[in-house]
Amino acid sequence: MNHIPPPEELRLPPSPHAPPAGRIRPAGMVSERVDSRALVRVSAPDLARRAQLETTRGRLLLAAAGFGLLFGAVGLKLSIATLIDPQQPKLRAAARVPDLTPSVGRAAITDRNGEVLAVSLQVTELYANPQEINDPVEAADKLLRVLPSLDRERLIARITQRTVGDSDRPVQFAYIARNLPPRTQQAINDLGIPGFHFRAAERRFYPQGREAAHVLGQVDVDGHGIAGVEKHFDERLRTDHAPLKLSIDVRVQVALRDAVEKAITDFNGIGGAGVLMDINTAEVLAMVSLPDYDASDPGGLQQRAAATEATPASPIRQVALHAPAPKAPRQDTDPHFNRATVGLYEPGSTFKLLTASMALDSGAANIWSTFDASRPIHYGRFTISDYKGKNRVLVLPEVLAYSSNLGAAHMALLLGPQKHREFMGRMGLLNRLQVEVPETARPMAPSANSWRDINTMTIAFGHGISVTPLHVVTAISAVANGGVLHQPTLLAQPDGLPREGTRVLSEKTSETMRKLMRLVVTDGSGKGADIPGYFVGGKTGTAEKNGPHGYIKDKRVAAFVGAFPMNAPRYAIYVMVDEPKPNAKSHGYATAGWVAAPAAGSVISRVAPILGMVPETEKIPQIQQTISIPLQPGRPPAAPRAPAASPAPAAPPRGNTPAGAPPASPLQQQVPVPPAGLQPPALRRTEAPAASLRLAAAPASIDGSGLAPE
Numbered sequence: 129m130n131h132i133p134p135p136e137e138l139r140l141p142p143s144p145h146a147p148p149a150g151r152i153r154p155a156g157m158v159s160e161r162v163d164s165r166a167l168v169r170v171s172a173p174d175l176a177r178r179a180q181l182e183t184t185r186g187r188l189l190l191a192a193a194g195f196g197l198l199f200g201a202v203g204l205k206l207s208i209a210t211l212i213d214p215q216q217p218k219l220r221a222a223a224r225v226p227d228l229t230p231s232v233g234r235a236a237i238t239d240r241n242g243e244v245l246a247v248s249l250q251v252t253e254l255y256a257n258p259q260e261i262n263d264p265v266e267a268a269d270k271l272l273r274v275l276p277s278l279d280r281e282r283l284i285a286r287i288t289q290r291t292v293g294d295s296d297r298p299v300q301f302a303y304i305a306r307n308l309p310p311r312t313q314q315a316i317n318d319l320g321i322p323g324f325h326f327r328a329a330e331r332r333f334y335p336q337g338r339e340a341a342h343v344l345g346q347v348d349v350d351g352h353g354i355a356g357v358e359k360h361f362d363e364r365l366r367t368d369h370a371p372l373k374l375s376i377d378v379r380v381q382v383a384l385r386d387a388v389e390k391a392i393t394d395f396n397g398i399g400g401a402g403v404l405m406d407i408n409t410a411e412v413l414a415m416v417s418l419p420d421y422d423a424s425d426p427g428g429l430q431q432r433a434a435a436t437e438a439t440p441a442s443p444i445r446q447v448a449l450h451a452p453a454p455k456a457p458r459q460d461t462d463p464h465f466n467r468a469t470v471g472l473y474e475p476g477s478t479f480k481l482l483t484a485s486m487a488l489d490s491g492a493a494n495i496w497s498t499f500d501a502s503r504p505i506h507y508g509r510f511t512i513s514d515y516k517g518k519n520r521v522l523v524l525p526e527v528l529a530y531s532s533n534l535g536a537a538h539m540a541l542l543l544g545p546q547k548h549r550e551f552m553g554r555m556g557l558l559n560r561l562q563v564e565v566p567e568t569a570r571p572m573a574p575s576a577n578s579w580r581d582i583n584t585m586t587i588a589f590g591h592g593i594s595v596t597p598l599h600v601v602t603a604i605s606a607v608a609n610g611g612v613l614h615q616p617t618l619l620a621q622p623d624g625l626p627r628e629g630t631r632v633l634s635e636k637t638s639e640t641m642r643k644l645m646r647l648v649v650t651d652g653s654g655k656g657a658d659i660p661g662y663f664v665g666g667k668t669g670t671a672e673k674n675g676p677h678g679y680i681k682d683k684r685v686a687a688f689v690g691a692f693p694m695n696a697p698r699y700a701i702y703v704m705v706d707e708p709k710p711n712a713k714s715h716g717y718a719t720a721g722w723v724a725a726p727a728a729g730s731v732i733s734r735v736a737p738i739l740g741m742v743p744e745t746e747k748i749p750q751i752q753q754t755i756s757i758p759l760q761p762g763r764p765p766a767a768p769r770a771p772a773a774s775p776a777p778a779a780p781p782r783g784n785t786p787a788g789a790p791p792a793s794p795l796q797q798q799v800p801v802p803p804a805g806l807q808p809p810a811l812r813r814t815e816a817p818a819a820s821l822r823l824a825a826a827p828a829s830i831d832g833s834g835l836a837p838e
Contacts, residue, residue, distance in 0.1 A: 235368060237372045238374065239378045240374065252313050258286075339385065344356050345359055374618050374620060387703065387730045391723055391727040397708045399467060400704055401471065406700075411618075417466045467706070468598055469596055472595065473594060473704070476589070477667060480531065480589055501517055505537060523761065537588050545581060548579075554613075555632055564617065573587075614629040642697065643757040645666055657725040662692045665690055666689055686705050687705075688702070692736070695751050701732065
């Protein structure tokens, strides 16, 4: 059977090692060997695929090299940080518990016991962007439904689109209202008016209201201090958030204010002042000036700044859109006027304590020295006389107890004008006090060149010089505390640490003056201030006020200054009523003995227990004996004779007792009385102007630097 070859399409493919068709393999060559010149067909897609593989392989190699370099760097860094140069572990601060106290920028002010006097709280303010308000009239009418106190015309003007000044920059910020409560804020939100926005701010609150308003002062709309302690410590309150502790005791402040207010009401005065001070440290525990104001609502002080435009990034000085503030009242009735540190008044007879201190400390007089008060002193067209005088020679204690102007004038002349003025300056009565409020006044007194005999005589009994109430109580504190003068302070001082001061009197003189001050209260015009068990000592003073044409007879200032207890003084007190009027209870009098002394007594009876003082009622006779002094002390047998204040015969003439005067006691009969024809020693005539007796003025106005210089 013949073999039939398969068709071409069924023929198996040749072996890869087979020679090409038509070529004969040479003899002796192994069939499995391939010719090096054999041809292989590669299609174009295979070539492209091979090129792509080569490219991918290159990229993978490059990526692998990059990752290797990266991991190598990380490994190197880890090796350095853990093996070569290991880092020390750092302590992390513990997580703080959130403080729920509102974040404010001004520190609180407290009294000496920690009672809050001033504090800042977060509030909400409303402002507008006029560029976002299309219809100002409609927006204003809607807003007035919630804030009816705003002025409609001014509100429309502020939210109307405009530019800043002459520039092309549009106004994008305008204050509308401040200090909005949450309910009002929600009501404004419910109106749905575009262009009105809210921002967080802070407001200063004074929880005690009127108490210590003049001490604390105020802040402006931007929270910067503009008066009182707020201004003096403005930087400290803004940078240090620790509370500022004052020397004020709010309990004493309330009691003093109530007593001064009652005295003003009872005697229909126009105002008054009061100060209570620690006699050893000069810390002011209470300072009152009436009329006063509510510190939380100071009567529109914040509205006096001019309204200005401002952007949110610039200082804001715009105020609420209320009606303009009313015209400021007269200074003597202005509630913002601080009578205690700025009001200048003639101190009247309270200065006789200083005159006696000067005479005793200099050695020019002793407690048994006599002074002629039998007749007025005539100086040119002026006459010095006593109010209900004794019309006889007085011993030094009588000069204070009976408040003799003539005796004080003769007493001051023992030293002369120059030494008198030096003593006034040493007592701090010619310069501004360094107390921590900017509102302080410099006393009005004659200059060194114009201080003559007539000035010495009148200033000796508190006329011809004007000082503030704080000046008076500071000087009297030095008289009673052992003779050391301290500048008054409104900052609480550390307990047990004495303050530096200046010695102005000897301790012996201070001890004698304490007895004389007690004598004035027990036997003189200050009886109304006496409180059993507290041994109050002091001096009354009634001075006529000065007008454009001299002293005004029916306008006066009634004051009392003193200290307690006189056996171991701890506190000094000053109470003053401006222009008191007589009433039925005072039997037609409006002098300090009827007006100021009882008010001071009521303060002492109320605050002494608060300050931890117990009345020594069981030891009154024993203590009184240690601080008493007779009205007419006799001369010790071997005592040197003090310079005579006026000539006197060896024995009083008979029949020289004024009509209606009580019979003289045996001790009084030992005091010589000059005959009717004998005049006081001649005064050194000076060229003092006629106005020398009219230096005291009503409280002067305040400018930025205080009062005008002398």
